[in-house]
Amino acid sequence: MTGQAMIQNPVPWPNGAKCACCVTFDMDADSLIHLDHPKDGYRRASAISMLQYGPNVAIPRIVETYRRLGIRQTFFIPAWCMETYPDAVEAILKGGHEIGQHGYLHENPVHQSREEQAEWMDRSIEVIDRMTGQHPRGWRAPLYNFSNHSAELLIERGFRYDASLMGDDVPYIVDGKGGSFVELPSHWGLDDWPQYVQSMDLDYMMPIRSPKTGWEPFVQEFEAAYRHGGLWVPVVHPFATGRLSRWEVVASFLENVLSRGDVWFAPMEEIAAHVEKVTQNGQYTPRRVAMPQYAGPVTV
Ligand SMILES: [Zn+2]
Numbered sequence: 001m002t003g004q005a006m007i008q009n010p011v012p013w014p015n016g017a018k019c020a021c022c023v024t025f026d027m028d029a030d031s032l033i034h035l036d037h038p039k040d041g042y043r044r045a046s047a048i049s050m051l052q053y054g055p056n057v058a059i060p061r062i063v064e065t066y067r068r069l070g071i072r073q074t075f076f077i078p079a080w081c082m083e084t085y086p087d088a089v090e091a092i093l094k095g096g097h098e099i100g101q102h103g104y105l106h107e108n109p110v111h112q113s114r115e116e117q118a119e120w121m122d123r124s125i126e127v128i129d130r131m132t133g134q135h136p137r138g139w140r141a142p143l144y145n146f147s148n149h150s151a152e153l154l155i156e157r158g159f160r161y162d163a164s165l166m167g168d169d170v171p172y173i174v175d176g177k178g179g180s181f182v183e184l185p186s187h188w189g190l191d192d193w194p195q196y197v198q199s200m201d202l203d204y205m206m207p208i209r210s211p212k213t214g215w216e217p218f219v220q221e222f223e224a225a226y227r228h229g230g231l232w233v234p235v236v237h238p239f240a241t242g243r244l245s246r247w248e249v250v251a252s253f254l255e256n257v258l259s260r261g262d263v264w265f266a267p268m269e270e271i272a273a274h275v276e277k278v279t280q281n282g283q284y285t286p287r288r289v290a291m292p293q294y295a296g297p298v299t300v
Helices: 031-036 045-069 079-084 086-094 114-132 150-156 211-228 244-258 268-280
Strands: 024-026 074-077 098-101 172-176 179-183 288-290
Touching: 031 045, 045 086, 045 244, 074 079, 079 086, 079 114, 086 098, 086 114, 098 114, 098 268, 114 150, 150 172, 150 179, 179 268, 211 244
Parallel strands: 024 074, 074 098, 172 288
Antiparallel strands: 172 179
């Protein structure tokens, strides 16, 4: 390994931790099928069962692992999935985990007008308020589809962070109309769909990796974040990474890295709050990005 510091502006993490980590599970359940196939999605029983494995089987397993390891993490859940799978929501809340907003039926904000996006966002916030007793602090756009209206809509509604963008190795600040929020970036290399998802119904066909091979990119990403003071935010899905053999691999990885004693696992809201705190007290100067970046199509 080279001794070069590869992150120019690492965040001072709490208690001298080498990196900040949050395994974010997006519990999309079968919203994807009904969204992709509005006419006949309800008839696609096998695909539905594959996706329902998430709330019904994987969530209790994941929550139990976290309880055993003594960590709290974040789950992003479309509001329709919360209403349809209240037991999964209850198990997550009982474990002390954070629930972040992730659309209503996983609809795509980039295809919506500002008014449409605002309407679905408000409908989803109402469900989170009602089912968790707390206003959502964070948002991840369905399929990372952060639109040119998203920053302004999030600021208007008091969101503290977003988790949809991919612009850095460490958190940064997004400035929009009327305010700002913390961006906790991830990227496709930390997403489990390319490793494990093969579904003709979802038109997504990847060669399925073995559990250890599929998790290997996440391990390498972790080690780089650990060496350089980065942020490690896997974007994983209960129906994919929560399957028996795969979760066995992840659970033993988590146990191992936690035993190092110098990594910080926390819900996304706590990582965002830490970044706000060290920014305000002058310990840290984050990079700032104004959004939306472009007012219209780029012409040359
Ligand atoms: Zn999703």
